[in-house]
Amino acid sequence: MSLVRRADAAEVIGAGLELAAAGWGCRRIAERLGRPMTTVRGWLRCWSRRAGRTAAVFTAWLVALADDPASVLPAPAGTAARDAVSAAVGFAVAARARLGKLKVPTWLLVSAAGQGRLLAPGWPSA
Numbered sequence: 001m002s003l004v005r006r007a008d009a010a011e012v013i014g015a016g017l018e019l020a021a022a023g024w025g026c027r028r029i030a031e032r033l034g035r036p037m038t039t040v041r042g043w044l045r046c047w048s049r050r051a052g053r054t055a056a057v058f059t060a061w062l063v064a065l066a067d068d069p070a071s072v073l074p075a076p077a078g079t080a081a082r083d084a085v086s087a088a089v090g091f092a093v094a095a096r097a098r099l100g101k102l103k104v105p106t107w108l109l110v111s112a113a114g115q116g117r118l119l120a121p122g123w124p125s126a
């Protein structure tokens with residue numbers, strides 16, 4: 001599944017976002033994923049611009065899905081962009097727990113929840 005206005009699959013972009021949250025830079029991420037550095041920089045800029053709202057949305061969804069929200073809430077990760085990645089991944093873990101035996105990749109779940117618009121203008125709505 002691709003994200004709206006993006007040629008790369010959600011799993012590829014999500015991997016890049018996770019690497020950035022782990023402290024990797026654009027050039028290194030681009031080399032690892034085999035994508036142009038300008039493309040990776042674009043993903044990271046879009047994610048960073050809406051990171052606070054994105055973290056809030058995925059945290060709310062995570063709390064709604066979790067049996068014990070206090071046990072699954074991610075700790076602050078240091079930046080809004082890292083918090084957003086942490087919340088999105090946490091949401092996917094909670095969603096998979098609800099789905100049972102279905103094995104759905106993390107960023108496919110995240111992308112589906114965001115209707116493919118994670119990096120599109122206006123998502124999430126203010």
